Amino acid sequence: MLANDLVAQVPDGNAANSKIKAIFLYNFTKYIEWPASYKQGEFVIGILGSSPLVTELEKMALKSKVGTQSFVIKKFKDVSDITSCHMLYISNSKTGSMEAAINKLKKTSTLVISECGGCAKKGSAINFVSVDNKQRFELNKTNAGKFGLQVSSNLATLAIMVD
Amino acid sequence: MLLGFFVQGYAQQPKITEAYTFLQKNDLDNAVKAIETATSSPETANEPKAWYYKGFIYKEVYKRKESTIDDSPARQKSLDALSKCISFDPKNQFAEESRKVVKYLSSTFKNDGAKALNNRVYDKSIKNYENYLQTLKLFNPNYTDTSAIFFIGYAAYETKDYNKALVNLKKAMELNYNDPHLYYILSRVYLDKKENDNAIKVLELGQKKYPNDKDILTAEVIYYKETGKIDELEAKLKKSIALEPKNTELQMMLALVYEKKMEAAKDNTKKGEFQTKATDTYHKVLGINPNHLQANYNLAILYYNEAVTKIQQSDFETDILVLSNLQDECILIFKKSLPFMEKAYSLDPKNKNTLTGLSGIYFSLNDEEKSNKYKAELDALNLK
Structure with missing residues (x-):
């Protein structure tokens, strides 16, 4: 058959979804205020558990900065591996470790981001959800405040508020 | 007696x-x-x-x-x-x-x-x-049978004895053997010998002799496809389609030509033009045969790819409001893709490409449950 070799390649839908999340994460750096001590050195994003988001964040780290701060992406297998970071993204597979992670990060200014139903009410400041096929995020300003983070009202208008 | x-x-x-x-x-x-x-x-x-x-x-x-x-x-x-x-x-x-x-x-x-x-x-x-x-x-020293000469040439081509094939096919041509396949096979011999210029010369001779012959046109189409001469391929396909408007294989090939041109286009306007042409051509195929598996699949992928590309080409610094609009736009495109991929799935539920596509489209639509359903079917097939 003439057209037998015309099978088109399937694009990577995972990468597209991760790209959207990465863009969100970049935007969070604009709409959330970290304490002055966090505005120097590298801007560290930690990922707890495996996630396709890592690849997109690594691409972002090559191209973008937060002011003068370069991005550094750190991968943590377990809570015990977590070190100081500006953002901690808790992958879906590590939702069960969220409470322990938050406890470990007490007294730091870390934006805790999750991706599970109800997590914004269980400690994370930002929680990714899907609404009508669209990626959106829940915002818990109180949880952000517990880590010394100030959230812009502009971000609040775009979020699904849970507190 | x-x-x-x-x-x-x-x-x-x-x-x-x-x-x-x-x-x-x-x-x-x-x-x-x-x-x-x-x-x-x-x-x-x-x-x-x-x-x-x-x-x-x-x-x-x-x-x-x-x-x-x-x-x-x-x-x-x-x-x-x-x-x-x-x-x-x-x-x-x-x-x-x-x-x-x-x-x-x-x-x-x-x-x-x-x-x-x-x-x-x-x-x-x-x-x-x-x-x-x-x-x-x-029987008669002055008589020969050109069909036998052609068949020897053809059989020699099949055994990859290209010298024997050339001698006999050329002889059949000199003796005016009247069959367009002669030109098709001779061009194949030249193509296999990497003598592309000779291959197209023979096809052009054949086309002069048989201007409306589908096989010669098809051979030219294959030639241009294999040699990557995309503009010539497009022209030949259009000519072939004019002779055979219901030939879905030719339409599929033309759609692919538009896709190739779309990929090669440097500006988005051109890309958009070729994408529209490719989309229209796939729709023509489906107008002739709504159950055309590959047309359904390729059309679904074309839309799916459009949405994924829009997302992937966005800057990381894209403003959150712009991102919201982009998501809305892409959701509509993913939803355009879905019925064609679902149709392809209904036509061939064990097709790995289709299952990968369906799982990916639902994932992009943030419908994890359905995405996982098709991924599980794909995993089960991969285990076999």
């Missing part, structure tokens, strides 16, 4: 008469013995009739006992004897009748050649067609 006419006038030659008598009684073994004696006897060894009878008797042996045997010895003995008869017979007493038997035997080679070709036993086919052409010369 025809042979009787000749025997009556030469009854004084006992062994020949004996051979004839045995033949009439269907005693082929004794007929062979008698005629072998006659043709080796000094008295009759130079008699054309002895050789004619030998040829006739061995032809009967071939017909009755060896017609299914490759390289039948009786057929060859018959031909050798008849050949001698023709060369010994200046008065043309037996030569004419000998030629008739030769003609019959040559046709058996031709039939064997055709049968072997149909069964794709190409070496055997070549051998039989060559024997056929050789025996034809015995």
Whole structure:
């Protein structure tokens, strides 16, 4: 058959979804205020558990900065591996470790981001959800405040508020 | 029996008469013995009739006992004897009748050649067609059969004996063999030999001779596809489609040409133009055959890819409001893709590409449950 070799390649839908999340994460750096001590050195994003988001964040780290701060992406297998970071993204597979992670990060200014139903009410400041096929995020300003983070009202208008 | 006419006038030659008598009684073994004696006897060894009878008797042996045997010895003995008869017979007493038997035997080679070709036993086919052409010369030195020459060329192409293929196909062309396949096969030989210029020259010759022939156009389409001459391919496809508007394979090829042009286009306006052309062409295919698996699949992928590309090409610094609009736009495109991929799935539920596509589209629509369902089906297939 003439057209037998015309099978088109399937694009990577995972990468597209991760790209959207990465863009969100970049935007969070604009709409959330970290304490002055966090505005120097590298801007560290930690990922707890495996996630396709890592690849997109690594691409972002090559191209973008937060002011003068370069991005550094750190991968943590377990809570015990977590070190100081500006953002901690808790992958879906590590939702069960969220409470322990938050406890470990007490007294730091870390934006805790999750991706599970109800997590914004269980400690994370930002929680990714899907609404009508669209990626959106829940915002818990109180949880952000517990880590010394100030959230812009502009971000609040775009979020699904849970507190 | 025809042979009787000749025997009556030469009854004084006992062994020949004996051979004839045995033949009439269907005693082929004794007929062979008698005629072998006659043709080796000094008295009759130079008699054309002895050789004619030998040829006739061995032809009967071939017909009755060896017609299914490759390289039948009786057929060859018959031909050798008849050949001698023709060369010994200046008065043309037996030569004419000998030629008739030769003609019959040559046709058996031709039939064997055709049968072997149909069964794709190409070496055997070549051998039989060559024997056929050789025996034809015995029948009439000035006559040849161009179809046999073409078939030898074709079979040689199949065995990758490109030199033999070229010699015979070119000869068939010189002798005006009237079949567009000749041009198609000859172009394939040149393509295999990486002589692309010769390949297209032959196809152009073929197209001049057969301007509306679908096979020649198809061959040109394949040529341009394999050599990556995308503009020429597009032109040929349009011409072919004008001749065969319902040919979905040609339409599929044209859609792919537009996709290739879309990928190569440097600005988004051009990309958009080719995408629209590709989309329209796939829709045409589905208008002809809504159950065309590949058209459904490719159209779904085209939309899916459009949305994914829009997302992937966005800057990481894209403002969150712009991102929201982008998501809305892409959701609509993903949803356009979905019914075509679902149709492809309904047509072939075990197709891994389709399952990958469905899982990916639902994932992009943030419908994890459905995405996982199709991923599980794909994983199950991969385990088999």
